[in-house]
Amino acid sequence: MKGNITKIMERTETIVYKTHINENFTTRLLMNDNLSKKDLRVCLFLFTKISGYMVKDDVSIVDKRLKDFKNFQYIDVEAVADTLDMKKKEVRKAIEHLNEEGVLESGTSETVRKGYRFTF
Numbered sequence: 001m002k003g004n005i006t007k008i009m010e011r012t013e014t015i016v017y018k019t020h021i022n023e024n025f026t027t028r029l030l031m032n033d034n035l036s037k038k039d040l041r042v043c044l045f046l047f048t049k050i051s052g053y054m055v056k057d058d059v060s061i062v063d064k065r066l067k068d069f070k071n072f073q074y075i076d077v078e079a080v081a082d083t084l085d086m087k088k089k090e091v092r093k094a095i096e097h098l099n100e101e102g103v104l105e106s107g108t109s110e111t112v113r114k115g116y117r118f119t120f
Helices: 002-008 023-030 037-046 056-062 077-084 088-100
Strands: 104-107 115-118
Touching (some): 037 088, 077 088, 088 104
């Protein structure tokens, strides 16, 4: 039993990203009448999951081992839908709309085939 507890309590390494949303981005987001309540719910949730692009000089602050400067990240639509009690179709539509409105940017990187990042 003691061995199993030790295995469960093994240290896991986590990279913590600090997201700073600038005032211009926030103003554009809040003043955009084209965004629905569902779009904004998905957007607010994604603030906790993905971030914007990274400048190579800033990477030393976060983690020197980080090699993907484009910072596109995969979004698990099913997990977002479950958390927000929405349908997967609604989440996909919100992500697509946020992309069209310039809130999110889609793309690929060394580590992600189809991902997103915020435009701030």
